[in-house]
Amino acid sequence: MSEIPPAPLADHLCFALYSASMAVQRTYKPVLDELGLTYPQYLVMITLWAEDGLAVGQIAETLSLESSTLTPLLQRLEQSGLLVRRRDPENERRVIITLTDKGKALRGQAHCVTDRLVSSSQMSTEELARINGEVRRLRAAVVGE
Amino acid sequence: MSEIPPAPLADHLCFALYSASMAVQRTYKPVLDELGLTYPQYLVMITLWAEDGLAVGQIAETLSLESSTLTPLLQRLEQSGLLVRRRDPENERRVIITLTDKGKALRGQAHCVTDRLVSSSQMSTEELARINGEVRRLRAAVVGE
DNA sequence: CAAGAAAATATTTATCGCGATATATTTCGC
């Protein structure tokens, strides 16, 4: 039996996702630097702009991250003055995250980040939305819906 | 003028790519653990299985990584006995990476990793190949071909 | 042609992000 050689790099969907994700993050970086955010921090802010007052675990669920990843990340955002962390009085196991005025104010500048992808890719928003749907469908399939 | 609020998380293509890439990496992890590789190390091995004897800079170019990322990664792979690093006698600025027999032998077990994505996603290989093409096209557009 | 500037290449260092594991701490069920 001859062994099946692994496919060349170009055929690996995992590499396409990996390198595309990195490329987008590099595109965002200059704008995020101006906002004082890293990319995962930016994802947390998007989550909180949509719904404030979430617990750490809820943010972790939304972003598919471990709470052990989020805790230091949120501590840094708190030190930046963008949010406040406090125990939930009704369930002291939980830590509730609340945006400060400064954190809310950052929301207005955030659309510049997304614009960056649209302009750099030179693709229509319809095309980008279509690819978004495909990739989300793939992810859902991989994690089992 | 009211400010444009950023779109909800689901509309962000960057998050779709990011979370899909992470999901695939988590799927691969158990198999890669058995091989003693991390995911970026696996990408390096795929590159070298396709063409051995590359310089650090060529691997960096292929994977869109910085040499400062690759140097410690390659040092770890060397310590694992999978490859050898040595200066190119013809151009002493370069460091040539060569697979050991152990590194070459690992190639036969590697298709198990890819199988993992195909089976977990429950999508046809045609479908996966089509998405691969879409994502690659997006990446190429973002980085400017 | 030779000397020095510039470019190419890899490494080092520092900082942050992320995963995995282990460890509290609190709450809930029996």
Place this chain on the structure above:
DNA sequence: GCGAAATATATCGCGATAAATATTTTCTTG
């Protein structure tokens, strides 16, 4: 009340980026 579950934190190693450094090669130019 005690054990089990849920939640967050601490710790350690690897990865990614940027900036600084070192070395070699190539270019320029007097």
